[in-house]
Amino acid sequence: MNVFIVNGSPRKEGNSAFIAKALLEKYPDATLLNLNEMNYKGCQSCYTCRKENTFCVVNDDLKNVFESLAEADLIILISPNYYGFVTGQMKLFLDRWYCLKDANRMSKMKKGAKLFFVVTQGAQNRDYASNTTSWAKKVFESFNLKFYSYIVPGCKSDSLDMVKMKIDDLKMHLNMFV
Structure with a gap:
């Protein structure tokens, strides 16, 4: 199984990083992206990906990621809840997903691919991440990805x-989802 694990947290030893490392043990052949350690920027709205039906042409650390990401069977995104949303690092990464649809706005993602979205947060109330998970569900289902979210409340910094x-x-929820 082709698995991508994407850690959107800036903290190398934080809660999201712990989850990413634990899931890398579960999927040892997975590709792990620690976004904060990468040099990249958001979508530049050049439209080259759509006009030429290619992947993103911005020359940075994400340039060669999207073609492989489109072939993934399972994508696991992990982000802390920052003011009711994903981190800036994750948002810039997700903005670049524009290249994962063709000129007709059809998804380039592998048929049957799944996305498991994990949100860590300090608040005990899981509802604090509900706007984030609702947004994510709409976005990722527009890529024809089967979507599941998991919120981990009470994560102290x-x-x-x-x-x-x-x-x-x-991991049990992930097993049931996959």
Whole structure:
């Protein structure tokens, strides 16, 4: 199975990074992208990808990612909840997904591909991520991706206790989804 794990957190040892590492153990052949360690920018609205039916032509660390991402069977996106949304790093990455649709706005993603969206947050109330997960569901289903979201509440910035407690449950949900 071709798996992509994308960590949108800037913290190398934080809750989202812990989840990414734990899932990399589950999928050792997966491609792991730690977005904060990459040099890239958002979509430049050049429209070359749509006009020439190609992938993104911006010359940065994401240039060669999208063709492989389009062939993934499973994409796992992990982001902390920043003010009710994904991190800036994740948003810039997702803006570049514009190239993953053709000139007719048809998805270039592999048929039957799945996207598992994980949100970590400090707040105990899972509803704080509901706007983010609702938005994500609409966006990723527009790429014909089967979508599932998982929220990990109570993630303190100075402690991994909650993600350590929830990682087996998260993996169980992932197993049921896949």
